Amino acid sequence: MSALPIIIVASLFLSALLSVLVGIWQRTLAYIIALAGVGISLGAAAVGLFRVLDNGNLHHYLGGWLPPLGIEYVLDPISAFMTLIITTVALVLMIYPPEVGLSQAPRKGIPLYGLVLLLLTGLAGVVVTGDLFNLYVFLEIYALASYTLITLRGGPAYLASFRYLILGTIGGSFYLLGVGFIYFSTGSLNMADVARLLPSLYDAPAVTAALALIVLGLGIKMALFPLHVWLPDAHTEAPPIMAALLASIQIEVAAYALIRILLTIFQPQYLSGWLPVTSIIGWFAAAGIIISSIMAIAQKDFKRMLAYSTVGQVAYIGLGISLANPLGLIGALLHILNHAFMKSCLFLVAGGIRQQTGFTDVSRFAGLGRRMPLTMAAFTVAALAMIGIPPTAGFFSKWYLALGSIDAGNWAFVAVILVSSLLNAVYFFRIIEKVWTTPPKSEPSVELAKEPVKRITAPVTILAVGVLVLGLINAVIVTEILRPAVTQLIAG
Amino acid sequence: METYTSAMPLIAVLVSLVAAILIVLSRRRPNVREMWTVMAALAKFAITLAMLPSVLTGRYPEITLFTISPGISLALRVDSAGLIFALLASALWIFTSFYSIGYVRSLSEHKQTRYFASFAVCLSATIGIAFSANLLTFFIFYEILTIATYPLVIHKETPAAISAGRKYLAYLLTGGAALLLAVVITHWIDNSLAFTPGGFLSVGVGEGKLLLLFVLFLIGFGAKSAVMPLHSWLPTAMAAPTPVSALLHAVAVVKAGVFGFIRVSGFVFGPQLLQDIGASALTAVLAGATILFASLIALRQDNLKRRLAYSTIGHLSYIVLGVVLLSPGAFEGGLLHVVTHGVMKITLFFCAGAIYVKTHCENVSQLNGIGRQMPVTMAAFAVASMGLAGIPPLSGFISKWYLAQGTLAAGYPVLLALLLLSGLLNAGYLFPIVSRAFFNRSVSFTKFNEAPLFLIVPLVFTAALSVFLGVMPDGIFHFYQLAADVTVRVLNGGGG
Numbered sequence: 002m003s004a005l006p007i008i009i010v011a012s013l014f015l016s017a018l019l020s021v022l023v024g025i026w027q028r029t030l031a032y033i034i035a036l037a038g039v040g041i042s043l044g045a046a047a048v049g050l051f052r053v054l055d056n057g058n059l060h061h062y063l064g065g066w067l068p069p070l071g072i073e074y075v076l077d078p079i080s081a082f083m084t085l086i087i088t089t090v091a092l093v094l095m096i097y098p099p100e101v102g103l104s105q106a107p108r109k110g111i112p113l114y115g116l117v118l119l120l121l122t123g124l125a126g127v128v129v130t131g132d133l134f135n136l137y138v139f140l141e142i143y144a145l146a147s148y149t150l151i152t153l154r155g156g157p158a159y160l161a162s163f164r165y166l167i168l169g170t171i172g173g174s175f176y177l178l179g180v181g182f183i184y185f186s187t188g189s190l191n192m193a194d195v196a197r198l199l200p201s202l203y204d205a206p207a208v209t210a211a212l213a214l215i216v217l218g219l220g221i222k223m224a225l226f227p228l229h230v231w232l233p234d235a236h237t238e239a240p241p242i243m244a245a246l247l248a249s250i251q252i253e254v255a256a257y258a259l260i261r262i263l264l265t266i267f268q269p270q271y272l273s274g275w276l277p278v279t280s281i282i283g284w285f286a287a288a289g290i291i292i293s294s295i296m297a298i299a300q301k302d303f304k305r306m307l308a309y310s311t312v313g314q315v316a317y318i319g320l321g322i323s324l325a326n327p328l329g330l331i332g333a334l335l336h337i338l339n340h341a342f343m344k345s346c347l348f349l350v351a352g353g354i355r356q357q358t359g360f361t362d363v364s365r366f367a368g369l370g371r372r373m374p375l376t377m378a379a380f381t382v383a384a385l386a387m388i389g390i391p392p393t394a395g396f397f398s399k400w401y402l403a404l405g406s407i408d409a410g411n412w413a414f415v416a417v418i419l420v421s422s423l424l425n426a427v428y429f430f431r432i433i434e435k436v437w438t439t440p441p442k443s444e445p446s447v448e449l450a451k452e453p454v455k456r457i458t459a460p461v462t463i464l465a466v467g468v469l470v471l472g473l474i475n476a477v478i479v480t481e482i483l484r485p486a487v488t489q490l491i492a493g
Numbered sequence: 494m495e496t497y498t499s500a501m502p503l504i505a506v507l508v509s510l511v512a513a514i515l516i517v518l519s520r521r522r523p524n525v526r527e528m529w530t531v532m533a534a535l536a537k538f539a540i541t542l543a544m545l546p547s548v549l550t551g552r553y554p555e556i557t558l559f560t561i562s563p564g565i566s567l568a569l570r571v572d573s574a575g576l577i578f579a580l581l582a583s584a585l586w587i588f589t590s591f592y593s594i595g596y597v598r599s600l601s602e603h604k605q606t607r608y609f610a611s612f613a614v615c616l617s618a619t620i621g622i623a624f625s626a627n628l629l630t631f632f633i634f635y636e637i638l639t640i641a642t643y644p645l646v647i648h649k650e651t652p653a654a655i656s657a658g659r660k661y662l663a664y665l666l667t668g669g670a671a672l673l674l675a676v677v678i679t680h681w682i683d684n685s686l687a688f689t690p691g692g693f694l695s696v697g698v699g700e701g702k703l704l705l706l707f708v709l710f711l712i713g714f715g716a717k718s719a720v721m722p723l724h725s726w727l728p729t730a731m732a733a734p735t736p737v738s739a740l741l742h743a744v745a746v747v748k749a750g751v752f753g754f755i756r757v758s759g760f761v762f763g764p765q766l767l768q769d770i771g772a773s774a775l776t777a778v779l780a781g782a783t784i785l786f787a788s789l790i791a792l793r794q795d796n797l798k799r800r801l802a803y804s805t806i807g808h809l810s811y812i813v814l815g816v817v818l819l820s821p822g823a824f825e826g827g828l829l830h831v832v833t834h835g836v837m838k839i840t841l842f843f844c845a846g847a848i849y850v851k852t853h854c855e856n857v858s859q860l861n862g863i864g865r866q867m868p869v870t871m872a873a874f875a876v877a878s879m880g881l882a883g884i885p886p887l888s889g890f891i892s893k894w895y896l897a898q899g900t901l902a903a904g905y906p907v908l909l910a911l912l913l914l915s916g917l918l919n920a921g922y923l924f925p926i927v928s929r930a931f932f933n934r935s936v937s938f939t940k941f942n943e944a945p946l947f948l949i950v951p952l953v954f955t956a957a958l959s960v961f962l963g964v965m966p967d968g969i970f971h972f973y974q975l976a977a978d979v980t981v982r983v984l985n986g987g988g989g
Contacts, residue, residue, distance in 0.1 A: 388666075390640055391633040392561075400562060403677045415677065419670040426666050434658065438650045476560035484563070 003059040005049040006074035006129045009084050012041040013125055017118035024112050035114040036095060042125065043088035050081035054485065060131075069194040073131035078486030079334065083128040083257050087250050090341045091121050093467075094349075096460045097242050101352040113153075120146035120246065124254045133180045133190045133266075136258060140176065140222065143254070144169045147247060151239040161234035168231040172221030179214030182207045183266075196266045209276050215262055216278055223255035225282070225319045226289020229312045233296075236308035241352025244304060245345035248311045253337045256318045260333070264490045269325050283323030287417045289316035294424035303363050304351050306428060307344065310387065313421060314340045320414060321402050329405025330487045331479055336398035338478070339386065339471060343395060346383040346464035350376055353453040353461065358446045363432055368441025372450040375458050377436050379465035384429035386468045389422045394471035401479070494572075494690070494982075497547075499554035502569035502624045505540045505579065506617050509533045513613035520606040527594050530609050534590040537616065538583040542970075544571050545580070549971055549978075555626060562629060564684050570626035572690075573975040573982070574759070577828055578752050579623035580970050581835050582745050586616050588951035589740040592843055595947025596736050599850045607644055608734070614641040619745040622752060628686040631756065632676050635717075635749060639665045642746055645737040646730050657732040664726040668716025672753075675709035679761065682706075688756055690979075691986020692763020700770045703762075707772040710757045711779075717750025719806045720813060721783040727806060731798040735846030738798060743805050743838035748831055751812045755828070759983035764819040773903075776817040781911050783810035788918035795856045797845045800922055801838065804881065807915060808834045814908065815896045821980055823899020828976035829966070830892035833880070836959045837889055840877035841923075843952035844870050847944035852937075857926055862935035864927075866942050869949055871930045873956035878923035880959045883916045888962035891973075 016038025024031035053059060059076040062068065076084075099113055123143025130136050148169070151162040184190055186207045187198040202208050217228075224232040232252070236244045263272060263279070272279045290313050297309035314336070321333025353376050354360055354369065370377040386395035399418055406414035441447045452458060471478070512533030519525040544554055548571055555570035571579070593612065597605050618641055621634030639662075647658035680686055682698055694703065712723070719727040727747070731738055741747075754776075758767050767773050787807035794800035808830070815827025847870045848854055848863065864871040880887035893912065900908040943949055967973040 385640065391636050396633075396636075397562065400673075400677070403673070404680065407677060407681045415674060419674055423666060423670055426662065430659075430662055434647070434655060437644075438647055438655055438658075440650075473559075473561075476562055480560070480563050 003052075003061055003076070005045050005052070005059050006061040006076045007063070008045040009042050009049065009088075009129060010074070010122060010125050012038050012045065013118050013122040017115050017122055020118060021112040021115035024114060031114045035118055036092075038118055039088055039092050039095060039121065042121075043085070043092055046081060046084040046088050049076045050078075050085055050482070053078055053081045054481065068131070069189045069191040072135050073191055073193075074129045075131040076129060078482055078489060079257070079260070080128045082334065082482050082486060083254070083337070084125050086338050086341050087121065087124050087128065087254070090250055090345055091246070093460045093463050094242055094245055094345060096456055097349055097352070098454070098456050099240070099242055101241055101356045101457065116146050116150050117246070119143075120150065120251065124250060127254050127258055131192050133183065133192060133195065137173065137177050137180060140255075140258070141173055143251060144173060144222075147251060150243045151235050151247075153240050153243065154238060158238035161238040165231040165235040168221055172218045172228075174218070175214045175221070176218030179211040179218060182211035182214065186211070192261070192265055199266060200268060200271075203271050203274075212267065212276060212278060216259070216282070219255050219259045219262070220282075223252045223259060223319070224312055224315055226285055226293060226312060226316050229289070229293070229315075232312055233305055233308040236311060237302060237305040241304070241348050241355065244308075244351075245348035248307070248348060249341040249345035252311070252315055253318065253341065256315060256322070256333070256337065260322055260330070260490070263322065264325070269491070272325065279323045279325050282319050283411070283414065286316040286319035286323060287414055289313065290320065290417050290421045291424070294421050294428070298424065298428045301363055302361050303354070303366070303432075304348070304361060306363065307347050307351065310425070310428070311344060314344065314387075317398070317402060317418075320417075321405060324405045324409045324411070324414075325491075326405055326408050327484070327487050327491065328401050328408050330490065331483045332398050332401030332405050334483050334486070335401060335475065335479065339394035339398050339468070342464050342467045342471060343383045343386045346379060346461055346468065347387070349457065349461045349464070350380040350383070353457045356457065357450040357453055360446070363435070365442070366432060366435050367439035368436070368447065369450065370437040371441060372447065373452045375452055376461055379461045380436070381433055382465040382468055384433060386472070388425045388429055392469070392472045394468045394475065397472055397475040494553065495551055496553045496555045496570065498556060500556060501540055501544055501554050502571050503556050503558070505537055505544075505583075506569065506621045506624065508536050508540065509613040509620075510617040513610045513617070516610045516613060517606060523605065526606060526609060530590045530594070530613065533613060534583070534587045537620065538587055541576070541579045541583045541620070545576065545971065548573055548576050549974060561633070565627060565629045565680075565686055567630050567633070568626035568687075569621070569624040569630070571624050573978040574755055574828065575623040575625075577832060577972060577975050577979070578748065579620050580972070581832050582616065582619045582623065582748070584970075585740060585744055585835060585839055585955070588839070588843075588955055589736050591947055592739070592846070592951040593736040595945050596734065596846055596850060599945055599948070602648070602734065604648070608648055611641055611644040612737075612740075615645070615741060615745060619749060622749045626687060628676050628679060628688070628756075628761065631753070632672060635672065635753070636669050638746060638749055639669055642741055645741065646733045648734055648737065649732060651732070654732040657726075657729040660729050661726045664716050664723060668713045668723065671709050671716075672713025675706055675713055678706050678709070688760035689986065690760060690982035691984075692759070692761055692766055694762055694766060696766060696769060703766065704770045704772055704775075707757075707762065707767070707770065708775075710753070711776060714750045714753035714757065715779070718747050718754065718809045718813060719750070720779055720810055721786060721806070724783065724787070724806045728799045728802040731796075731802050735798070735842055735849060738802070739839045739842030739846065742802065743842055744835040747805060747809055748835060751809055751816070751831060754813050754816045758817050758819060759824070759979070763986065764984055767817065767819060773817045773819060777814055777905065777908065780810040780814040780817070781908055783807065784814070784911060784915045788915050788922070791922040792918065794922075795858055797848070797855060797857050797860070797926070798842070800857065801841050801845060804919065804922065805838055808838070808881070811893075811896060811912070815899055818899055818903040818905070818908075819984070820899045820902035821984060822895045822902050824983060825976045825980045826892050826895030826897075826899050828979060829895060829972060832972050833888040833892045833959065833962060836955055836962060837877040837880040837887075840873055840952055840955040840959060841881075843948065843955060844874040844877070847948045847952060850948060851942065851944045857929070860926060860929050861933035862930065863938045864931035866938035866940060867944065868941070869943055869953065871927065873952045874930070875927045876956045877959055878927055880963065881923060882920040886960070886963045888959045888966070891963060891966050
């Protein structure tokens, strides 16, 4: 038994409560508490990752109750990897001024940091919990926090958030229903325990129904095409920093939950059996990659374009999951990491542009490269990574996904990955070209535009440099973390 | 094959990348900025040349940096083939650097910092391509080169330049995607991806699949080396400033595609396999058609740079042809033509740029009597034209001689006829320019009024170099010995 798994979640949760209380009195103090909470969690995740890789999984039994009765928190290579991504990205994003993109600074009554920390608590909880029902609780915790955070901009954001709330709740309910089926089939909610009990029950219709419901529910949560309809609005209307959080780590956590449940609880042969879940996910993902890229090309609004791109990138992850072979899963997990850096960088750039010029429309970005060179250079790096130009990080996740597809003998997926790179090139180079070559329009908002404040450029630069560094060191991540993680996952 | 670990290849790649950073940092002081370009060019050439003696004795410097994908390292190795390309590119970069300084300053070009920085990054990528020890490293540098050239293609930022940029990306990124697919499949067949003289693939997976794989490589490299029907970005990309056309669109970028053919046919597939699966014949047909049609189209171009671009398309296919025929003479001739065509074509582009700077004439029809005003430039143009047409003792003759021998050795006399015909067509589209310049009269060009020395000196040097390499093919750079060495290794190499 180790305290590390619970420290990761608890430090976020406690600082969430504390920052709300303190925030009423002093906003700055709430910020410091939030930083401290995320920092401690990050430290615990990092230490946890090293320990897990050296000495095997860490378990924590909540309240000392042993599983299968009690709730178990597990840190294994994948969950440690995921918590490290969540906390790192969160810490970088916290440098960014939260009021960017809001029409006014958040009023005192809105416990901004509290909500963000609650969101992170939910995300970290989903990742470390070893209990199916507990996972649902955390799923709803982060979802509720997300609904609120999206509404911060007011106006159309209310509607977007409401839509997300309806669909998100449906997704959560499907998941809960599925877990219910599993519970009355096996009598257990502990993942390891359920995994042990299920194989003898594979013939039961309830288990098949549970599988279908869980995949459907998590599919909605991770916006897997065609269950993505809530995402473009929600991510467009959310303030940039919230959109960055949601796109880069929130929906990926749902993807993680899907990996966990499909591969830990069920066995590969069952997934390709009577209800071929993996190939269904794979083909929908493949269609989603292409269609959402085309939709992204059709968008005028920068953030909406990014949102459609997110749908496509999540579908990459879905594609990797559906391959269910080591290389495909490595690709999916690496893409979770890479996408977290690339997409949050892009959303922060969107916020910077909006703050400086008020522009959201891609067609008005002409000549911004001259006005804000650093921000736009970071944008260019992240965009090249999204296209998948080596040696940026984005290339390597596609590389492993392509290798995985070939390993699975699925040439169509290889083609989809390559074609989508080209489609990405279309919508990103359109902006790169406009930003750097077209002379700025002579309107006051452009002429006065300059590099945003350091609190905006700093995280943007860190993330862009991160995209390059992650690309160069990807082999270390793959061999040291992902390979053992995936081996353990597939072995069960 | 004997190798030893050395940081030299890495330094050769990085020196211009560091220079690119310094160039950006000293953007407010043009003279300091240009000093970095020149110093990097000289340093790069010196480092590359310093590796020549050991490579000639068969000892290859190599460096393995770190693992980039499990089982594959980012690794550089300087073998004879890579050294030919690297020596050529780094030597010509020196001339281009001086020329660029003269060119952009004479025309007061905008965004000079971006121009010089992108140029430096392109050279890093080019040397990286030359020294890559495996296919994945090669691909990484190959894509970097594609992206780094883009700012140079759109440099003028006119609507024509921007649409040229789009076309460039559309062709080259699509080619890159095909190439990536080819690399992924090769990796799936054989885990190592390391270039091996004589090839590492074996017929095991089936001839049809291997042919399909080769076609993917053909699309990937064919796009960059402008093999028809993937050529049309190159004439359009002439919207770029002339030094860019000179070094990148006659030497670095397009030759990177050709060099890809050299690597794939000699070091991935190997001669035997390439013949067996019928890839040689397929590529030879495409390359042959390209040679013929490009030369014919070049005849009809009035814009001087476009005419040169079509000439480049034709000559690139000479090399592709030589490389895939894989008879001793053809392979050697192809390698030599990489060098000789590079030196001669850069001279022609330098001349076109000098004419543009001085007179703003872009069309052949405007050049009546220009020999009177710019005799040095036009003399250099004449020398390079004769070289391209293959007239001895210029260097173009040497490479064509070997190519011609190679076509016979490979048993394709038709291709010999094609080469000879294309030599005539070369003369047909280049000599009229020379004769117009010297033997026609015009009122606009009456007095001696040459381009600035920054432009003239480089083009005189490259013209002289093309004569020198014709008289002494093995002088200084030992291109001949290197080419012979590669050919022997590839044709006698193991074969996986």
